[in-house]
Amino acid sequence: MTRYGQSPQMQRLEKFVARVREQGLYPDIPVVESAATEPVVRIEGKDLLLFCSNNLLGMSSHGEVKAAAAAAVEKYGLGSGGSRVMAANLDVHVRLEQRIAEFLGREDAICFAAGYMANVGTIPALMRIDFLASLNLNDMALNFTGKRRKVESQVDWDLFSEEANHASDVDGVRLSRAEPHIYGHKDMVGLGAALAASRHHSKIVISDGVFSMDGDIAPIPEIVALAKSHQAMVMVDDAHGIGVLGAKGRGSLEHLGVASDDVDILMGTFTKAFGGIGGFVAGSTALIDYLRISARTYIFSAPIPPAIAAGLITSIDIVDREPWRHEKALENAAYFRRKVEAAGFDTLGSETHIVPVLIGREDAAVRMAEGLRGHGIIAPKVHYPAVPVGRSRIRFVMTCQHNQAQIDYLLRSLRGLKTELNL
Ligand SMILES: Cc1ncc(COP(=O)(O)O)c(C=O)c1O
Incomplete structure (x- = not known):
């Protein structure tokens, strides 16, 4: 038996880390x-x-935000006590979802423990709609056979993802099992051609609003126009735009004059402008209801801690008024x-x-x-x-x-x- 650290795999790993260190x-x-x-x-x-x-807007250390979080620690304790679908569907989570939906002018919102979790939960959940719709939920347990599993892995979607998208979007795409078309950075000609060539009945374009390594903004009006002409859905990850861009801080859509209805799925994070932690998706009631029963990172993982959720509600209020x-x-x-x-x-x-x-x-x-x-x-x-x-x-x-x-x-x-x- 090899001792811990002596297996060939561990040696390869050690060598690699040493090389990275040597290269500075x-x-x-x-x-x-x-x-x-x-x-x-x-x-x-x-x-x-x-x-x-x-902490773009100074919210993490704002006195009112800290006071709201401290009061919530007293009331709820430190952790949530489980997943939202089990014990931990707290009133403070529901209020946070309502507040961010209202801030963004959307019907509803769903929160996740991180922006990363929002993306890796949402994108695969969307791709599963046809599979889930094909199930008879009442006798699913009886019929969950190998054949059913094979059907589950077939994804009849074309997914168009911008090459500079954040790693969490990339990983969401990977988990979705759809074959992605990666289009070049802000390349609308390339996106248009790929959409025109698509043969799948469902299509979605996924783009960051603000690109995290370049600090530039996606051509969302053009993406929306192309998506409309090819009946594709649009998802925008506006982690860096929400709270910062646009006269009212509503994000890249407001900054570019895009109507909120034109983007089906608006994703964001509480880690940046709002100074806390957590991610969210805002959209129609139907979309959010669907994600609550299909996004695995929502169902099988604990939510934002209650004190942070309480601090975030105050943080959104301050960002809104200042x-x-x-x-x-x-x-x-x-x-x-x-x-x-x-x-x-x-x-x-x-x-x-x-x-x-x-x-x-x-x-x-x-x-x-x-x-x-x-x-x-x-x-x-x-x-x-x-x-x-x-x-x-x-x-x-x-x-x-x-x-x-x-x-x-x-x-x-x-x-x-x-x-x-x-x-
Ligand atoms: C564009 C984008 N999306 C998603 C995320 C993930 O957000 P979080 O840090 O809340 O997990 C980030 C984080 O930097 C990001 O830049």
Whole structure:
């Protein structure tokens, strides 16, 4: 018998990790000794400037939000006590779903423990509609034969997924068993041609609203028009847009003037603009009712902890009544983008609070991230597989809590390092 760690598989794994370390690509993630959601964080006893928090609107540390969460801990305790379909269908979950649906102008919403769970639950659930509809639920247990399982694995859908979609959309697609057509980044000609060639009776186009590694916005009006002409459904993952884009912060759809009815499935996360954790899907009553009985990550996993759900309801109220928060985050981003581009950096078409700065080679991005750290600045290098090889970048996120002096310091550091590293 091989001892733990000595099997050939473990040796391969060890060798791989050692190689990643040698190449300097093993993520050197600092341990933060304070809240990691503020512009200034404490690491190894020192104050450093953070430009990668998704606490875009300062909600994680807002006094009213913390008070609502603290009161809910007293009332409900720490955990939920199980899945929503078992014991843990709490009033606070129902109120959160109603509040986010109302904020987005949708009939209903369903919440998941994370945005990731929302995507990996929702996409496969949609692809199972034909199978589920073919069942006679009353005698399903008797008839669940091998033949039935084979039918279950046949998915008569064509799924069109944008190449820069987030990993959770990609994994949702993988779990769906549908054969995906991956269309190029914002390539509407390619999408149109693929839709025209589709022979399946059900079609869906899935796109992020804001692309998480480039900070640019999907051409949703064009996607909607193409989808309409080919009778395809549209799903938009607006994890980064909701709360930030549009005059009222309703997201990419509002920003682009797309009617909410034109997008069948609107997905978002509570992790970013709302400062908590959890994901959601908003849409018609029929869609949400369907997901409650078919999305496996909703049925077989515990929901958002009740204290977080209570804090999130307050957070949505504040985001709704204080638009200055998203305006300021976008102003900070526009200022940084303008100045960093003038210094000769490429921001890859960023239009939002996510501002990547292209470095190119993986080793150069490693040196840039280390150099910034030397200046007391934390921002992550992003490289393959998150982005294509040779397109490594430093990804900055501007929030409403950054001030101009902090952004100017970042700009001075970037200019200095560009010369020093000969970029
Ligand atoms: C576009 C997009 N979708 C989904 C997610 C997953 O959200 P969560 O962090 O809530 O799991 C992310 C997270 O970064 C994202 O960027």
